Amino acid sequence: DQQVKQNSPSLSVQEGRISILNCDYTNSMFDYFLWYKKYPAEGPTFLISISSIKDKNEDGRFTVFLNKSAKHLSLHIVPSQPGDSAVYFCAASALGTDKLIFGTGTRLQVFP
Amino acid sequence: DTGVSQDPRHKITKRGQNVTFRCDPISEHNRLYWYRQTLGQGPEFLTYFQNEAQLEKSRLLSDRFSAERPKGSFSTLEIQRTEQGDSAMYLCASSLDGTGNQPQHFGDGTRLSIL
Numbered sequence: 504d505q506q507v508k509q510n511s512p513s514l515s516v517q518e519g520r521i522s523i524l525n526c527d528y529t530n531s532m533f534d535y536f537l538w539y540k541k542y543p544a545e546g547p548t549f550l551i552s553i554s555s556i557k558d559k560n561e562d563g564r565f566t567v568f569l570n571k572s573a574k575h576l577s578l579h580i581v582p583s584q585p586g587d588s589a590v591y592f593c594a595a596s597a598l599g600t601d602k603l604i605f606g607t608g609t610r611l612q613v614f615p
Numbered sequence: 616d617t618g619v620s621q622d623p624r625h626k627i628t629k630r631g632q633n634v635t636f637r638c639d640p641i642s643e644h645n646r647l648y649w650y651r652q653t654l655g656q657g658p659e660f661l662t663y664f665q666n667e668a669q670l671e672k673s674r675l676l677s678d679r680f681s682a683e684r685p686k687g688s689f690s691t692l693e694i695q696r697t698e699q700g701d702s703a704m705y706l707c708a709s710s711l712d713g714t715g716n717q718p719q720h721f722g723d724g725t726r727l728s729i730l
Binding site for chain 2: 507534535537539544545546547548549552554592594596600601602603604605606607608
């Protein structure tokens with residue numbers, strides 16, 4: 504039972520354009536959502552998070568949007584840069600527990 | 616500011632052997648987590664500690680797995696009688712123990728290969 508789903512295994516975007524990565528979840532008890540970026544042979548690196556009481560959080564080129572009614576969140580990267588090429592994981596945790604439930608990841612490739 | 620440190624980075628062993636991994640969290644972080652990641656999947660939660668107390672264990676953590684954090688600083692994860700299915704990347708993460716949600720920061724993992 505996959506509680507956090509990233510249905511697009513890969514995404515290719517031209518440098519300078521917007522990258523939009525999507526994530527759906529099924530557990531209505533999730534109250535904290537995070538995005539991580541992972542390069543090969545490295546651990547996941549925290550990018551940005553959002554609490555369920557908000558619908559948007561922005562940090563530089565990265566913005567996360569949360570639509571609770573649709574149980575959907577997205578990560579926008581603008582402008583995209585070649586160094587953004589990595590695997591992006593969506594993760595969530597429920598009230599009362601610290602454990603993160605991860606999606607299967609989306610591989611983003613930003614080409615010149 | 617040093618990040619989460621894991622040792623060793625790679626471990627190759629024969630089926631049936633015992634292995635132990637070490638994790639050193641970020642110094643001011645009270646919470647420490649272990650995850651396992653296999654190819655094509657996201658990390659899967661195994662267990663976590665607040666200081667030296669183990670607060671939650673996943674059903675993935677069979678009785679061959681044991682984790683400790685004896686002084687509330689570094690942690691060890693031991694796998695006894697390793698099996699082929701234990702081959703994976705074992706990730707450690709840490710976070711602050713404060714009010715509100717805190718992001719978890721990951722180390723670079725220990726890759727375990729069972730021959």
